[in-house]
Amino acid sequence: MRVSLDSLPGEEWRDNEDFAAAAPGAAVLLDGAGVAGAETGCTHGVAWFSAMLGGLLLSTITVHSARPLAECLADAIRAVRSLHENTCDLTFRASPTSTVVAVRMDAGALEYLVLGDSSLLLADRDGATTVITDRRLDDVGRRLRGPVDALPTGSPEHAAALAEYRNALTGFRNRPGGFWIAGPEPRAAEHALTGAAPLESLTSVTLLSDGATRLVDRFQLATWGETLTVLTSSGPGELLRRVREVEAGDPEGRRWPRGKSQDDATALHLVLP
Template sequence: MSRWRARHSTLLLANWEGETTAVADRRLDEVGKRLRGPVDALPTGTPEHAAALAEYRDALTGLRNRPGGFWIAGPDPLAAEHALAGTVPLESLASVTLLSDGATRLVDKFALADWREVLAVLDSTGPDGLIRRVREVEGGDPDGRRWPRGKTHDDATVVHWPLS
């Protein structure tokens, strides 16, 4: 069995009018929704959950870097041909933020904040403050009953660049 981690990041672009645009490749999420039922039905950290998670990961392996699946550039540089790409005039931006999937959980997993609220936390307490809030929420649901997930805590990384 091959071990690999499927990750995605979100690029958060904020303009000077206070509007935010989140850019993320959600193809892995879409594939995962079709396959995650058995994983999400079990308490995180149990042997049954671990077995279901291993089956889920094996199923994902067959869909990696294939049409109808999702693309990860790490193991296959040709996957870059399927990447999301675009441009934004730098002078239109108030900030640029890159968040790993573990850092976006307040918005996309737990639905406890929106992107404006995330930016407010980042502007007031920085990346450490945002990650601390994510950890508090994760700690309140350690077995994943309220918010089913593969593991209690996910790696969380944030780069926040105010352009003022």
């Protein structure tokens, strides 16, 4: 398996809250989140949370190869909770959370897990692509984000509307009818999208945070097939460069309304033998 990875923070002066890593036969990608403009209740912060959860999850799915991915995620969430529940307020509305994409290759199959709005891109040997994305957060967000999208990205009014929007999202987090995401509650792992695909049918597997998929799902300037072509020919760095180029041409979100002009963006591309 050949691995290529690139990741960019949304702003150079801010921590990158994405995390991605690979081990022989396994890989994970997480996109951490808090509530815009709010304290997290965690002394460690969102970047610490996503990195700690991602590292523990990768270790768990690698060591316990027969354990279902959802159970491995629940174990990792418990482990991270135990590391800071005595020092941080994990009941606070803005406590750190993270999307999760995890894959494991064993016994001729690719097992996968997707929780939150990061994506998994599978390339078949016949040239087709399959994308697995958990859209429950998007479905909730569409009902709430009208005031955000009506304002120029980066303006004080936009920042205030974005904070209000993300505060409202917490009322739908990890509950039926809302969306599910990794945070302090292990039960969220039970609601992840999981499945398997035969390894012999695949040529590559790509894990993407939502900051890296903007060319397709936000800007609609590329298809998944075209995204795969860029990854195959030039690697994750070129994909992220193209995302940043488009973002720079619309800094205020006039053409493409969005919460952040530039978001943390990560692509982990695995080419199979």
